[in-house]
Structures are given as C-alpha cells and as structure tokens.
Amino acid sequence: MSTSPDYTVASELPPEIRKHYPFASRFMRVNGHRMHYVDEGEGDPVLLLHGNPTWSFLYRKFIPLLKAAGYRVIAPDHIGFGLSDKPAREHDYSLENHIANLAGFIRRLGLKRLTVVCQDWGGPTGLACALLDPAAIKAVVVMNTWAWPEPTVFHSSVFPWRMMHAPVVAPYLFQRRNILVERGLYLSVVHRERFLAEALPAYRFVMPDYDSRLLTRVFPRLIPLQSDDRSAATMRWLEQSLRSSTIPALIVWGKEEIVFPAECAQRFKALLPHAKGPLWVTGSHFLQEDSPEEICWHILAFLSGVDGRGQP
Amino acid sequence: MSIEIVTAADIRAKNPRRVFVMVEERLGHYAGFREALVAAFALTPAHADGGPAGYFRASSGREYELVFVSRSGQRFPSGVEIHALVPGFDAIETDAIDEDIWHFLEWLIPCVGGEWTLETLRSTGKVYKIPWA
Numbered sequence: 001m002s003t004s005p006d007y008t009v010a011s012e013l014p015p016e017i018r019k020h021y022p023f024a025s026r027f028m029r030v031n032g033h034r035m036h037y038v039d040e041g042e043g044d045p046v047l048l049l050h051g052n053p054t055w056s057f058l059y060r061k062f063i064p065l066l067k068a069a070g071y072r073v074i075a076p077d078h079i080g081f082g083l084s085d086k087p088a089r090e091h092d093y094s095l096e097n098h099i100a101n102l103a104g105f106i107r108r109l110g111l112k113r114l115t116v117v118c119q120d121w122g123g124p125t126g127l128a129c130a131l132l133d134p135a136a137i138k139a140v141v142v143m144n145t146w147a148w149p150e151p152t153v154f155h156s157s158v159f160p161w162r163m164m165h166a167p168v169v170a171p172y173l174f175q176r177r178n179i180l181v182e183r184g185l186y187l188s189v190v191h192r193e194r195f196l197a198e199a200l201p202a203y204r205f206v207m208p209d210y211d212s213r214l215l216t217r218v219f220p221r222l223i224p225l226q227s228d229d230r231s232a233a234t235m236r237w238l239e240q241s242l243r244s245s246t247i248p249a250l251i252v253w254g255k256e257e258i259v260f261p262a263e264c265a266q267r268f269k270a271l272l273p274h275a276k277g278p279l280w281v282t283g284s285h286f287l288q289e290d291s292p293e294e295i296c297w298h299i300l301a302f303l304s305g306v307d308g309r310g311q312p
Numbered sequence: 313m314s315i316e317i318v319t320a321a322d323i324r325a326k327n328p329r330r331v332f333v334m335v336e337e338r339l340g341h342y343a344g345f346r347e348a349l350v351a352a353f354a355l356t357p358a359h360a361d362g363g364p365a366g367y368f369r370a371s372s373g374r375e376y377e378l379v380f381v382s383r384s385g386q387r388f389p390s391g392v393e394i395h396a397l398v399p400g401f402d403a404i405e406t407d408a409i410d411e412d413i414w415h416f417l418e419w420l421i422p423c424v425g426g427e428w429t430l431e432t433l434r435s436t437g438k439v440y441k442i443p444w445a
Contacts, residue, residue, distance in 0.1 A: 163433060166341070167346070168417065179442075
C-alpha cells in the first residue's frame with residue numbers, strides 16, 4: 001500500500017493531462033531538492049522557463065515544435081512548482097535561491113550553446129543564469145517579464161496586487177483559495193475557453209492543497225517595490241549586467257499583456273539595443289497559452305539568424 | 313458579519329482540538345499588519361517568551377486561536393498561525409472555516425487602515441471569486 005504524499009503521487013499524471021504533455025518526466029536533485037524537467041530532442045539546447053503559478057506544462061506546444069526543428073528542448077519546473085519538490089517554509093524561498101537552483105541545474109546538465117527562453121519569473125532567474133556564464137549562452141528570448149528593481153504600475157497598486165500578497169491576506173487567498181490557479185490564470189489568457197478545457201486541469205492538478213501552493217504567494221512578495229526590498233540588489237545587478245551584455249536577444253511580447261505592459265518590452269530594447277524585436281503576438285500574461293506556434297516561429301527564425309542558417 | 317476578540321477564559325469549546333488553518337510567516341511584509349495585531353491583542357515583547365495566544369470567535373460561533381511567532385532578527389510578532397478550535401472529534405468544514413477567516417480579514421483590514429481599505433479587500437475578493445466578498 002502506498003503512503004506517498006499527494007504531490008509525489010502527482011508525478012504520475014493522469015491520462016487527460018498526459019495527452020497534452022506526452023513527455024518523459026525526469027528528475028534531478030539540485031541544492032537538496034528534487035527538480036522535475038523535460039528533456040527532448042537533440043541539438044543545441046533551448047531552455048524554456050516558466051513563472052508563477054505555472055510549470056513546464058506551459059510549454060507543452062513549444063516542445064515538439066522546437067524539437068522537430070532540430071533543437072534539444074529542456075523545460076524544468078522551478079523548485080516549488082509543478083512536479084518539483086515544494087519546500088514548505090516561506091523562508092526557504094528567495095530570488096537568489098531560485099537563481100542558484102537554476103544555475104545548478106544548468107551546470108549539472110553541462111549545457112553549452114544554450115538559448116534561454118523566459119517569461120515572468122523565468123526572466124530574472126534565467127537571465128541571471130545567462131549572465132553568470134555568458135560563454136555557455138547562444139541567445140536569450142525574453143517574453144512578458146522584467147529585469148530591474150522598479151515595479152510596474154500593476155505591481156505597485158494596492159488593488160488588486162498588493163492586497164493579494166498582504167500579510168495574513170496572502171495565505172488565505174493564495175493557499176486556502178488558490179486564486180492564481182483558479183482565477184488568475186483564466187484572467188491572464190486571451191483564449192479562455194480553450195484554456196479552461198485544455199490547460200486549467202493541469203495547473204490545478206499539481207497544486208492540490210494548501211502546502212503545495214506556498215510559492216504562489218511567496219513570489220509576489222519577492223518583487224521589489226522599494227530600493228531596500230530583499231530582491232532589489234539582485235535586480236539592480238541584473239539590470240546593470242544586461243546593459244553591458246552582447247548576448248543575442250529576441251524580445252517577444254503579448255499585445256494584451258497588462259502585468260508587464262509594453263513599456264517593459266521597450267525597456268528591454270533599451271537595455272539590449274542589439275535585440276531583435278519587440279515582436280508583438282496575441283497574448284495576455286501567459287502568452288505561451290495564447291500563441292505558441294507563432295512564438296515558436298519567431299524563435300526559430302531568430303535562432304536561424306544567430307546560427308547563420310537563414311530563415312527556417 | 314464580524315469577529316469578536318475573546319480571552320482564553322471566554323472560549324466556549326471544551327477541550328478543543330487545534331486544527332491548523334494557515335500561517336503568515338512574514339507579518340512584517342507590510343509593517344502595519346503587525347502593528348494592527350499588536351494593538352488588537354495588546355502584545356508586548358514579553359509575549360514572545362511563553363505569553364498567551366490570541367483568540368477570536370466568528371459570528372458562526374466557531375472559535376480560533378492565533379499563535380504569535382517570534383523570529384530572530386525581526387520584531388515580535390514576526391508571524392502568526394491561525395488554528396480552528398474544534399470540539400472533540402468533530403469534522404471540520406473547509407468552506408465554513410474559509411468564510412470565518414474571510415470575516416477575520418474584513419475585521420483586520422480596517423485595523424491596519426491607511427491605504428488598506430475594506431473596499432479594496434472586497435473588490436479583490438470579488439475579482440478572485442471569493443464567495444463572501
């Protein structure tokens with residue numbers, strides 16, 4: 001008789017989710033935590049990085065397209081999300097720990113000529129890793145994210161964002177009521193009926209209970225609002241480092257994005273003036289749900305240019 | 313619908329079980345929330361060394377315990393655990409507890425004051441489909 005806790009059993013995804021995510025689940029121990037990831041195909045690696053409150057399922061339509069184009073596609077679940085371990089204490093989580101987890105993961109796989117594709121918290125974590133070892137990086141693709149210490153209007157507003165992660169309110173809304181999964185995702189995609197039918201069950205499945213949802217409320221608190229907030233120094237380093245980076249870059253942005261509005265795409269362009277883009281696609285915050293094929297086409301065209309192969 | 317702060321002596325539940333509801337580990341994330349609880353429960357630094365818990369009774373009649381947590385390097389209380397006080401071996405009703413805790417939040421937010429308003433809490437609750445908002 002099995003006595004495993006629910007979220008270990010959850011690594012055995014039910015058929016209705018597996019049919020949308022037919023990839024072998026792999027696990028690697030990083031900094032003491034078990035990290036889940038998908039690793040498909042052969043060729044130069046492409047690392048697909050998700051944010052809050054999603055997991056590698058977000059990239060289910062990217063994986064076969066990039067693999068078919070001749071790339072090795074790797075999609076991890078951040079520690080605290082998806083099928084990865086979910087530490088149970090808020091103090092276990094920090095931006096710096098997330099960066100260290102991802103850097104350890106990349107080192108363990110020995111990835112070279114790596115393209116980092118990032119959205120939401122995949123941005124600060126993935127871009128930091130790229131800047132820590134630029135010799136291993138072929139390119140970066142930034143989508144609906146940020147890399148500086150100043151908050152957006154959305155993140156500095158009491159309604160609804162700061163109220164959501166206010167003390168005592170946050171464990172209630174994020175963990176007892178699971179609002180990001182049950183409502184936030186829906187509000188942050190354009191193709192909502194498709195999302196409800198195809199994707200919501202997968203996001204819901206990996207966060208079945210209070211404990212499994214902890215990081216959904218911790219990540220919002222890691223977004224610096226003031227210069228002395230705990231992630232601010234790392235975000236300042238990130239922005240300063242990007243400013244001097246020559247890593248080939250592509251900027252893709254959702255036309256309907258409100259969390260990181262169009263000004264953020266332009267700010268990336270100012271930081272990385274050599275970048276291609278911004279290229280605008282149909283998409284709200286979770287643009288991977290809305291325009292996976294179009295985004296992949298942009299990524300492949302961009303990488304063909306970087307590789308000197310011409311258009312795909 | 314509101315909640316009533318009570319003392320341990322006023323708790324009606326006899327020999328209650330304590331059932332974990334939720335924990336806030338960073339009360340100081342916005343300092344006003346810690347200050348509101350300090351004022352409402354008359355907390356002093358001495359409470360960090362074995363002082364009593366706080367209690368409230370929801371309008372449903374269910375009672376709850378607040379365990380104030382101390383952490384090195386942070387002002388007291390650094391966090392708070394909320395436990396339902398459940399008589400005997402009675403089953404708990406998750407939605408009923410969630411309704412009580414929502415009303416606790418409706419009590420707490422005006423205590424914090426300033427930019428933290430009941431209207432904003434309820435608007436946030438409505439956006440995210442909290443049934444009692």
